[in-house]
Amino acid sequence: MDDKGFVEIDGSYLEGGGQALRNALSLSCILGKPVRVTKIRANRPKPGLSHQHLHGVNLLRDICNADVAGNTLLSTELEFTPRTIRGSTYRVETHTAASITLIYQMALPVLLFAGRPSRLFVAGGTNVAFAPPVEYMQQVLLPHLKPLGASFDLKVQQYGFYPRGQGSCQLDVQPVEKLKAGQFLDFGRLQLVSGVAFTAGRLPKSLAIDMQQTAQREIHRLLPEMHEISVEAVKHAPEKARDNGAGILMTAHTTGGCILGAASLGQKRVDGQALGSEASLRLAEYVRKEICVDEHMQDQLIIYMALAAGRSRMRTGPLSSHTRTAIHVAEQLAGVRFEVTLEAAGQTLVECEGAGQLNGML
Numbered sequence: 001m002d003d004k005g006f007v008e009i010d011g012s013y014l015e016g017g018g019q020a021l022r023n024a025l026s027l028s029c030i031l032g033k034p035v036r037v038t039k040i041r042a043n044r045p046k047p048g049l050s051h052q053h054l055h056g057v058n059l060l061r062d063i064c065n066a067d068v069a070g071n072t073l074l075s076t077e078l079e080f081t082p083r084t085i086r087g088s089t090y091r092v093e094t095h096t097a098a099s100i101t102l103i104y105q106m107a108l109p110v111l112l113f114a115g116r117p118s119r120l121f122v123a124g125g126t127n128v129a130f131a132p133p134v135e136y137m138q139q140v141l142l143p144h145l146k147p148l149g150a151s152f153d154l155k156v157q158q159y160g161f162y163p164r165g166q167g168s169c170q171l172d173v174q175p176v177e178k179l180k181a182g183q184f185l186d187f188g189r190l191q192l193v194s195g196v197a198f199t200a201g202r203l204p205k206s207l208a209i210d211m212q213q214t215a216q217r218e219i220h221r222l223l224p225e226m227h228e229i230s231v232e233a234v235k236h237a238p239e240k241a242r243d244n245g246a247g248i249l250m251t252a253h254t255t256g257g258c259i260l261g262a263a264s265l266g267q268k269r270v271d272g273q274a275l276g277s278e279a280s281l282r283l284a285e286y287v288r289k290e291i292c293v294d295e296h297m298q299d300q301l302i303i304y305m306a307l308a309a310g311r312s313r314m315r316t317g318p319l320s321s322h323t324r325t326a327i328h329v330a331e332q333l334a335g336v337r338f339e340v341t342l343e344a345a346g347q348t349l350v351e352c353e354g355a356g357q358l359n360g361m362l
Contacts, residue, residue: 006036006079013328015321016043018053022106023303023326025057025080027333029064029110030307030357034081035333041076048074052098052124056106059092059120063110085361087114087175094124097165099131104154104171109303111173112150115361118173125160126167127247132296133263134159134169135196135249140261144297147257148304149180159200159236161245178358181310182301187290188256193219193283195231195250200241203270208233210272211248211279218280219250223287246270250279258292291317291347298350302326306334308354315347323350 009024021037028035041047049057054073057080061068064082071078092103100122111118126134132141138154145151153172160167197211212233219229231250246266253259262282264275286294293301293314299322305312319327319340327338327350334355341349 006034007333009035009037009329009332010039011037012039012042013325015325017041018102019299019322019325020329021053021078022056022102023329024333025060026106026109026303027306027330028080029060029066029082029085030113031333032082033333034079037078037080039076040078046074048076049078051094051096052102055092055094055098056103059090059103059107060110062090063107085110085114087111087116087118089119090121092120092122094122094165097125097128097160097162099128100124100126100160100167100169101132101134101137104137105300108152108171108173109307112176112179113357113359113361114175116175120171120173121168122171123165123168125162125165126156126169127159127245127265128162129265129267133247133249133265136261136263136296139249139251140259140294140297141300143259144182144184144301145304147180148182148308149176149178150304159241159245161200161243164243166242175359175362177362178356179304179308179354181308181312181354182305182314183312184258184292184314186256187258187292187315188254190223190226190287191253191255192228192230193223193226193250193252195248195279196234197231197248197276198234198236199246200236201244203244203246205233205235207246207270207272208235211276214273214276215248215250215280218277219284222280222284246272246275248275248279250283252283252287256292260286260291260294261296262286262294286317289317289346291315295320298323299326302330305352306330306336306354307357309356311351311353313349313351315349317348319348319350
């Protein structure tokens with residue numbers, strides 16, 4: 001903490017992207033601690049606040065009635081002084097393909113500590129590069145938060161893709177008194193594999209069928225013991241998706257309660273077989289290693305582990321730079337300590353005695 005009372009967060013640390021900013025501001029709101037984030041997105045081709053990050057900053061400003069300095073496009077330094085978290089209805093119109101899920105990633109933990117239920121409408125991209133697809137948030141994040149006592153309802157009104165966006169979602173959040181510690185340790189055995197492959201706009205359903213058939217074939221090849229495989233092929237109706245888009249989300253469910261996700265997104269040239277194969281290969285690798293938390297869920301759980309009452313544990317694979325950045329920020333702001341142990345079988349055990357943050361608004 002500096003002489004003005006700000007906790008200073010170095011935005012260039014490790015991942016050097018938006019992760020440090022997102023987690024720092026979310027924790028700032030919840031803990032009531034002013035933060036100064038410097039060197040924002042220093043490791044990106046265009047450092048500083050992008051449109052997407054700016055929308056997230058301004059949303060948290062509104063939710064917490066915060067004083068903010070530096071919330072301008074491409075700003076590399078931001079000062080954020082929160083006040084009270086206000087549960088209400090909020091709307092964010094990005095007018096771009098900015099990731100809806102990354103904006104929700106900033107706001108969701110904060111709204112859990114509001115005094116009443118909240119509803120957050122965001123318009124932008126539902127399925128865009130370098131961000132979790134909306135299906136991942138619904139099918140993988142939600143089941144991980146329920147054991148912690150947290151929940152949300154996410155409805156997709158329209159799907160949106162790069163470059164125009166034009167997607168829209170509604171997120172409903174019920175506040176919690178506190179978060180419970182989570183235990184993501186027991187893989188058990190593989191129970192079922194499911195998935196959804198989609199196309200939209202002018203892209204034919206045959207591409208979704210290519211993804212579906214390839215994914216099922218690859219899972220059978222890579223995990224021959226798995227007999228229960230169900231991948232749905234969907235062509236989104238015009239009223240649900242205006243532009244071209246394609247992708248697949250595969251999930252694996254185990255008897256230990258683990259839900260692992262792997263997604264692939266179509267870019268300019270869509271190869272259905274390549275997308276189906278890529279997602280299946282990644283999912284099968286998680287299953288073979290018998291991890292309980294996939295690479296893209298790791299970093300999302302850190303903030304909840306830091307705030308929970310009790311000792312949370314997750315068994316995962318090698319830590320991503322996003323996860324290590326999230327740990328660094330949580331330790332600085334919440335005063336907790338994460339223990340990371342490389343286990344004999346090759347998994348990584350992450351543990352944290354949480355701060356036991358109480359919702360003072362309830």
